[in-house]
Amino acid sequence: MSQICWLGPQDSFPNPLLSSDPDQSVPGLIAVSERIYPNQLLQAYQLGIFPWYSDEQPVLWWSPDPRMVLKPQDFRCSDSLQKSIRHFCQDTHAKVLVDVDFGAVIRACATSARKEQDGTWITHEIMDAYTAIHEQGYAHSIALMEHDEMIGGLYCVAIGSMVYGESMFSRKPNASKIALAALSAWCIQNQIAMIDCQQETKHLQSMGAKPISRQDFLRQLQASLNPSNIVKSWKFDKQILTHWL
Incomplete structure (x- = not known):
């Protein structure tokens, strides 16, 4: 998990079109954050990334392959x-x-x-x-x-x-x-x-x-x-x- 970046509210996502999964043991997981911010959510969708996690987890951002x-x-x-x-x-x-x-x-x-x-x-x-x-x-x-x-x-x-x-x-x-x-x-x-x-x-x-x-x-x-x-x-x-x- 240490290879996966933690995003702050102003941080940009890594572009999955330009880079491979940061941690090959968790395919499709692109980034992690503490919260979801609406503008960040919109940026994620424009890069083909979406959030999927449960209450006890941090926010997990995914771009699976295949889709x-x-x-x-x-x-x-x-x-x-x-x-x-x-x-x-x-x-x-x-x-x-x-x-x-x-x-x-x-x-x-x-x-x-x-x-x-x-x-x-x-x-x-x-x-x-x-x-x-x-x-x-x-x-x-x-x-x-x-x-x-x-x-x-x-x-x-x-x-x-x-x-x-x-x-x-x-x-x-x-x-x-x-x-x-x-x-x-x-x-x-x-x-x-x-x-x-x-x-x-x-x-x-x-x-x-x-x-x-x-x-x-x-x-x-x-x-x-x-x-x-x-x-x-x-x-x-x-x-x-x-x-x-």
Whole structure:
């Protein structure tokens, strides 16, 4: 761990495109810090770095190799999910709300029980930091509502034309998948080529995500930061889901 730099609030991250992992025994770990600062969090995303740690740890900053990504057009909409989407679109009491209550969505992600996971990496500090960058227009939420009850959703970060998926939750079957379907359809509509899913899981694989090398990911990330690629509008409703029907 001594080879990994500890960052102060004004320090810059090492660029993973230009240097290898500082400690080969912990692949993908780029840096460590005592706290998360919103401006530092934004700098991290522009370098393809994200925080992932638990309450009893310092803030751990990662850039894994390989990197799990979802090309929106490759989103796997199964027959059962398509049926759920059709039912949701036809339900007059069902809505998709974008950026309406970011705090409620991230809290739901933090408190949802997950298989084979004890506790959550979404700490109070994580919630505060992502809420701060949401207020700056960089983090977004998608909430699925039925009869004014939140049944599922996700939150993500968007910088330039890159979308970084962070966490999802479901309170009804397929609800988080419907939220991801909505995000994928919106990305297709806005010519966004890739959703960063960060780490490889079977659940993400089942929805069409695939691993690519860190070098490939970081090269595509740098291209996405071109000012001409900035996507400004995050306004859509459930009609975007008809893309999959």
